[in-house]
Amino acid sequence: MSGRVVAIDGPAASGKSTTARLVAERLGHLYLDTGAMYRAITWKALQEGTDLTDEEALGRLAASTDLDLAHGAEGTRVVVDDRDVTGEIRDPEISRTVSLVARVPAVRREMVRLQRGVGQRGDVVVEGRDIGTVVFPDAEVKVFLVASLKERARRRSRELASEGVVVPVEELMDQIRKRDALDSDRLDSPLCRAEDAVPLDTTKMTIEEQVLAVVEIVRQRREAESGTSNG
Ligand code: CDP
Numbered sequence: 001m002s003g004r005v006v007a008i009d010g011p012a013a014s015g016k017s018t019t020a021r022l023v024a025e026r027l028g029h030l031y032l033d034t035g036a037m038y039r040a041i042t043w044k045a046l047q048e049g050t051d052l053t054d055e056e057a058l059g060r061l062a063a064s065t066d067l068d069l070a071h072g073a074e075g076t077r078v079v080v081d082d083r084d085v086t087g088e089i090r091d092p093e094i095s096r097t098v099s100l101v102a103r104v105p106a107v108r109r110e111m112v113r114l115q116r117g118v119g120q121r122g123d124v125v126v127e128g129r130d131i132g133t134v135v136f137p138d139a140e141v142k143v144f145l146v147a148s149l150k151e152r153a154r155r156r157s158r159e160l161a162s163e164g165v166v167v168p169v170e171e172l173m174d175q176i177r178k179r180d181a182l183d184s185d186r187l188d189s190p191l192c193r194a195e196d197a198v199p200l201d202t203t204k205m206t207i208e209e210q211v212l213a214v215v216e217i218v219r220q221r222r223e224a225e226s227g228t229s230n231g
């Protein structure tokens with residue numbers, strides 16, 4: 001039997017990962033970071049020197065990769081063919097190239113199959129770009145996070161600074177804008193808000209406020225649902 005799905009989609013650095021992880025913790029649900037899966041396949045493609053314009057080769061690579069996402073106290077560990085690549089998949093080179101891999105239909109088919117498999121294991125909070133539209137169109141709750149480009153670039157900048165990497169906000173704005181455009185303009189499962197997704201603008205929100213807002217949306221949906229089924 002499949003579990004309930006809370007789908008969180010949105011553009012880069014809108015707060016999906018932090019929100020989804022904490023909402024999952026509060027609701028006692030599983031958590032799935034689908035962006036990490038596309039990053040992991042991209043990592044392997046770069047490792048193997050696969051031509052990122054060769055769709056057939058990328059499809060074969062995705063189908064033959066053993067991809068494991070282990071959720072522990074310190075977050076998600078991403079393991080590709082028995083190698084832990086949790087840190088490496090956040091490299092700027094992966095961020096620059098991941099959208100080229102993610103636009104390939106054969107890669108997406110394989111990732112979606114794995115993602116739906118997780119949905120069979122229990123209640124889950126899933127974050128990505130096409131969760132409410134394609135992966136789980138019947139999700140119990142759908143939220144679409146947005147935030148201004150400048151605020152998202154500032155967040156990334158702070159994140160990188162905490163790792164000792166200094167990148168000007170303008171440069172990050174440019175990178176984020178390009179990645180969002182590639183993700184929104186692709187033919188297969190583009191980034192877009194599902195008609196029935198609740199939009200949430202996080203520009204002026206703290207992480208805690210975002211988490212509370214999503215938990216509240218879930219609570220209201222469940223209350224409305226139990227009211228309907230009781231009467
Ligand atoms: O965390 P950040 O917003 O930087 O990106 P991510 O969630 O790690 O996703 C990395 C990339 O994977 C995105 O830019 C998309 O190209 C792709 N992706 C996708 O196509 N579909 C998803 N469901 C999740 C990610």
Ligand code: CDP
Nearest residue numbers: 012013014015016017018155159205206207
């Ligand atoms: O997953 P996505 O790329 O949408 O965003 P994220 O990784 O959850 O958030 C990007 C960065 O912004 C992280 O370092 C968050 O801690 C930070 N953030 C923030 O400072 N304030 C918020 N309201 C949301 C996220």
